[in-house]
Amino acid sequence: MQLAGMLHGARLLRFVGFPCPEVLGPDATEAEIKALIERHGMVFVKPVFKGAIGKKGKAGLIGRAKDLATALREKERLFFAEHRVGNTVAKAQGVTFEAAVPAQHEVYFSISDSTRFRAPTVTLTHHGGVDIEELGKGQIAEVPFEALTGLKAFVIANALSDLKAPRELISPLVQHLPRLWELVHDFGMTTLELNPIRMRPDGRGRLLPVACDFKCGFDRDDPRWERLGLPDHLFAADQSEFETEINQLRTHQGQSDVYVINPKGTILAPTFGGGANSLVTEVLGDDAIISSDFGGNPPYEKMRAVAHICFKHWLAQSNVLFLIGGKSNNTDIFVTFRAMADALRDFFSTHGPTPLYVVLGRGGPNLVRGMGALRDTVEALGLPYRFFGFDSAISEVVNYAQAADRWMKAGGRELVAQRLGLRKTG
Amino acid sequence: MARPGVGGFKYFVGIDSLAQVATREDRVCVLNILGGESSLVTPVSHAFSGGNVVFGTSPGRGGQKLKTTAGDIPVFNAVREGLDAGLRFNTGVVYLPPGGVRDGVAELARVNPDIRKIVIVTEKVSVHDAREVRAIGQSNRIDIFGANGLGVADSWNRVRIGGALGGDQPEESLQRGSIAILSTSPRPSSRSP
Incomplete structure (x- = not known):
């Protein structure tokens, strides 16, 4: 969730009284x-x-x-x-x-959370107006500060001293820059960048920092950004229609963190757990349609709703439905697989059958009951399938799913379609 | 006097060996102990670790008990009540929903001078709150594991604190070995390339 430009940026800057054109x-x-x-x-x-x-x-x-x-x-x-x-x-x-803001000096300023310092950090230079990457290390100040006390004037003063910034810049920047922390911290931002801030002289020659461009990112796990009253459509470009629909089910327990990798892929792989997700996403590459993590012991209703949306958008083009995860700690396999099996049955009733090869690799509580529920469904629907338990290495199961996809591409899809009565046998 | 950290870090780190991550001597207080996930997981951890959970909290449900095979765990409305009852702990486990995590960490740090470690299991804690949790940990000299953590465990000494490593049968997965595993359990938090 990112926002750029002065159309909305100017309004946000006015919240904290930062000058803008x-x-x-x-x-x-x-x-x-x-x-x-x-x-x-x-x-x-x-x-x-x-x-x-x-x-x-x-x-x-x-x-x-x-x-x-x-x-x-x-x-x-x-x-x-x-x-x-x-x-x-x-x-x-x-x-x-x-x-336009007449000025002799341009300043770059940003606040973000630094993994290097493990603290919120300002990046500041009076050589602004250019790409920050083009500047030498000695021309930029990167200064971490305490999240509980916030960005204080002395942090800016010290940074400008270290940079040997012109004297006339120091007082106005020390007065104005600290208030940007309130904008970042109180409204759910993860990063804020103002480049350039142009230093406009007033009638008596004193300089006033004026933000001439604005860029920020919001944390979608933090509802504080809603205080700003920004229109929803500003962030619509970040998501596909599918992601928008599925993210409406989003809760703090997960299961709705789903992203489209390749809308033309052929393997629909609902994965369970971050580890399985990383492995599958990397190995399947562009064959994978979505990247997902449905772990975290989802309740039946939620799992069925998530699966329903995934199937509605992607099942018709999929060769392989690949359900994959490690040995779960506390996710009830029976509940999740029963929900997905029911969603699969719903899809076939609503949209008609589609050629599909089902591959499963999973371990955890109630595994055998879960496999049983899924087996009953795929057999009733007439689909080929292969299930692997927790004693099979995930990488081998991924290889099997890829082989199934290749087989489907090489004529298998036609064979399955015939079996489902979708095509006349030639 | 501020508790000194171990050497070599520019910020506070309180433990200086893997053996101190989860010990048999650690005494644990679980925040939101009666929550959906904790009420399933904590009894297993408690029994596996020889009864290391001293008490838990659940505002408004003080006086209840969480049953486990290693004995009942008392539940108080807040941490201070448990301490007033004479119970002591050095490790906090946080099972609060995301919006309550920061306040839970503040409670543990503020109320209990003996606190040394906090394990946060909760997912989707905002960056805003994570910043402050980190700062609370640093200023109070507390090691913080998480958020979005799987908990910590020592298979050699049969200790599991927070999280559900090994599910409901930790003895199956937490077996003695010679490799320490650090998992970040990455969620797909951004578009893959």
């Missing part, structure tokens, strides 16, 4: 844009992307205008602009008009 959204009238240009001399026209995607400036996706005609031309050019960074492609949905 005047910003107009995509629905700004010509009169409003003209007045903004007259007040500030120049505006930047920036495309609005959902989520966070960087390097817009280098891609020529930031327009600047000193008159209304240019601003409108840039609006037309950027309103639905496409932007590619690596494999990520984003399409703009509107533009913002942001007042």
